Amino acid sequence: MILKENIDSIRKNLPPGVKLVAVSKFKPIEEIMEVYKFGIKDFGENRPQELSKKMNELPDEINWHFIGHLQTNKIKMIIDRVYLIHSVDSQKLLAEINKEAIKRDLRVNCLLQIYIASEETKQGLSEAELIEILDMKSLYPNINFKGLMGMASFTDNQDKVRGEFKYLRGLFNSVKQSYFADDSMFSEISMGMSGDYQIAAEEGSTFVRIGSLIFGEREATIQ
Numbered sequence: 001m002i003l004k005e006n007i008d009s010i011r012k013n014l015p016p017g018v019k020l021v022a023v024s025k026f027k028p029i030e031e032i033m034e035v036y037k038f039g040i041k042d043f044g045e046n047r048p049q050e051l052s053k054k055m056n057e058l059p060d061e062i063n064w065h066f067i068g069h070l071q072t073n074k075i076k077m078i079i080d081r082v083y084l085i086h087s088v089d090s091q092k093l094l095a096e097i098n099k100e101a102i103k104r105d106l107r108v109n110c111l112l113q114i115y116i117a118s119e120e121t122k123q124g125l126s127e128a129e130l131i132e133i134l135d136m137k138s139l140y141p142n143i144n145f146k147g148l149m150g151m152a153s154f155t156d157n158q159d160k161v162r163g164e165f166k167y168l169r170g171l172f173n174s175v176k177q178s179y180f181a182d183d184s185m186f187s188e189i190s191m192g193m194s195g196d197y198q199i200a201a202e203e204g205s206t207f208v209r210i211g212s213l214i215f216g217e218r219e220a221t222i223q
């Protein structure tokens with residue numbers, strides 16, 4: 001059973017302006033509907049097939065966020081309906097999303113995922129790769145550059161996590177100034193999950209992505 005109190009307490013802990021994405025990966029339609037009825041309209045998924053299926057079966061009002069590693073051959077499965085792709089982690093992926101968007105006459109909302117943790121397993125662009133993309137951002141006319149995303153290290157060391165979020169906020173501020181000073185669209189920082197969302201919110205997150213605190217622990221531990 002999903003407890004409304006869990007959602008209310010997360011909402012209470014979030015400063016105004018920090019938006020909640022309920023991460024529903026591996027969770028069945030019925031449980032998502034339960035959360036939807038508590039007033040949540042933003043859901044996050046990390047596998048294209050699963051997202052595509054849920055998009056078809058759940059209400060049109062839902063904003064679907066894609067938060068996982070996206071292979072270029074899977075872009076087609078989600079591009080028509082996705083609200084925001086949080087996890088653009090390579091120049092190649094960005095170019096392919098742009099190409100598919102041009103074919104469909106769409107503009108696709110994207111965040112560039114930055115590698116901020118000290119774990120090899122996490123995805124993301126380095127600062128140098130980010131700059132390389134932004135120096136040539138006119139190559140991607142059908143991409144709406146909405147901001148940056150990052151995942152902190154999985155650790156109990158809160159100072160370390162806070163430092164990683166601070167770094168992402170600093171990087172956001174500097175690219176905002178250099179590349180998007182006149183572009184109000186570039187305004188989002190997606191950081192913070194069940195274990196670290198309060199730290200992320202304190203450090204300037206605008207989207208927190210929360211799964212297990214809402215839905216309970218996932219049986220599958222794969223991200």
Ligand SMILES: *Cc1c(COP(=O)(O)O)cnc(C)c1O
Nearest residue numbers: 023067193194209210211212223
């Ligand atoms: C699974 C996942 C989350 C949510 O994780 P929880 O710890 O369950 O809140 C957030 N972001 C990404 C990218 C994820 O893959």
